[in-house]
Amino acid sequence: MHASTVRNLLVRGMLAGLIAGLFAFGVAYAIGEPSVDGSIAVEEAQAAHEAPHAGHGGAAHEEAAEEEEVVSRSVQSTAGLATGVLVYGVALGGIASLAFSFALGRVGRFSPRATAALTAAGAFTTVYLVPFLKYPATPPAVGNPDTISKRTTLFFLMILLSVLLGIAAIIIGRRLAPRLGNWNATLAAGAGFIAVVAVAFVFLPANDDAVKAGFPAALLWEFRVASLAIQAVLWAVFGILFGALAQRLLAPRAADAKTEAEQPTPAVA
Template identity: 40%
Template sequence: MSDATSPLPLLGRAVTAGGAAGLATGLFSLLLAEPLMDRAIVLEEARSAAEENAHQAAAGAAAHHEELFSRSAQHFGLVVTAVVAGLALGVLFAVAYALVHRRTGYLVRAWPRALAFCAAAFVAVSLLPALRYPAAPPGVGDSATVANRQSLWLAAVVIGVLGMVLAWQVYVRLAGRPDPVRHGAVFLTGAATLAVLFLLPGNPDEVPVPATLLWDFRVVSLGSHLLWWVVFAAVFGGLGLRAARGPAGAQDLAVGGLPVAPVR
C-alpha cells in the first residue's frame, strides 16, 4: 500500500506534528500561563485561608496544607503532559483526516489541506467551546462541581465538532452553487452551532479573581490552543509536502488513474 493511501505514514506524520505542537504549547504555557496561574493560586489560597480561619477561630484549630508536588515539579509535568496530550491528539487527527480524505489520497494537496483541516479543527475544538466556557485558572471554583464543568465543556466540544462536520457537508453539497451562496450557508451553519452552544447551562461557579487577571489568563489559554494548531499544521503539512515531493510520493499521487503533479 502506497504512502498516499496507507494510514501508517499518515499516522507517523500526525504523531510527530502532535509531539512538536505539544512541546511548543507546553513551553508557551510555562512562560506565559504559569505566572498567571501562580497569581491565581496565591489569591485562591488567601481566600481559602481566610474562610478556614473564620470557621476555626472558635475552636482555635489551624489546618496546614502542603502541596503534593512542588511548583518546579508541576512546571516540568506541564510540559510533559502537553507533549503526551499532543501525541494523543495527533492520533485522533490522523483518524479524522484519513476518514475525510481516504478517497483522494493523503498526499494530494498536502499543504493547503493541512492548513484548512487544522483551521477547522481549531474552530470546532478550541474557539467555539471557549466562547461558551472561557478558561479559568486551575484551582479556582468549587471542587464539587468539577465533574459537572468537565461534562459541560465536553458537550461544547462535541457540539463544535458536529457543527463543523455539518458546515463541511453543506459546503460540499452546494458545490454547484455560487461562492457567495456556499460561504453564506457555511456561515449560517456556524452561527447556528454557536447558538446551540449557548443553550447549554452556564458555568456553575463564580471565578473570584480580578477581571484583568482572568482576562489575561483566558487570552493566553486561547493563544496556546492557537499555537498548538499552527505548529501542528506547519509540521504536518510540511511533512506531507516533503513526502509528496519524493520519488515515491510523485508516483503515489496518481489517484484514480489520473496523474497528479507533486504539490508545490
C-alpha cells in the same frame, strides 16, 4: 488511501504533534504559569483571611491541604506541565492525521500541505475555540468544587456538538458546491455553522458559578488569553509541520501516478 500510507501519516502526525507540544509548552510556561501562580496566591490569601474565623477547623484544613500536595508546585509547573502538554500534542496530532487522511481529496482539490492547514484550522475551531467561547477556561481553585462535574460535562458536550456541526457543515458545503460554486457553498455552510452554534450558545446552560466572586478580573483575563494562545500555537505549528511532512510523503507518489497514467499504452502486436 493504502493502509501503509495512513500509518506513515499517523507517525508523522504524532511527530508533528510532539514538536508542536514543545512550542506550546514554551508558551504555557512563559505566559500561562504566571497567571496560575497568581490564582494560587489569591486562593492562599483568601484561605489565610478565612482561617482566623474558622478556628481549629481552619488549621485542620490547612494541614490536610499540605498533606494532599504530593507533587511540589515547581515540579507541576515544569516536568508535570511538559509531560501533559507533550502527551496532549502527540494524541491530538495522531487524531488530526487520521482526520487529514479522510479529508484529503474529499474537501476540495487541495494539496496535502493546504489540506493539513485546513485540518488544523478546523480542529482548532471546533475542538477548542467554539467550546472556549461558551465555556472559557478558568484558573485552578477558582470555581466551585461542587459543580466541577457539571462544568466538565457541559464543556465536553460543547466539544462534541461543535465537532458534529463542523462535519455537517463540510457535508452540506460539498452538496451545495455543484449549484452555488465552491466559494458561495463555503460561505453558506460557514454561515449555517455559525447560526446553529449561536443557537446552542443561547440554549445551553451557563456556568455562572465557574468563577468565585471577588476573583481579580485582570488575572482571569490573562489566564484565558494564555490558554487561547497555547492552543493557537499548538495547532498552528502542527499545521505547518504536518503539512510539510505530508507533502513530502504524498507529492512524489502523486507525481509518479500521474507520470504512469500519461505514459502511452504499448501497442499489442
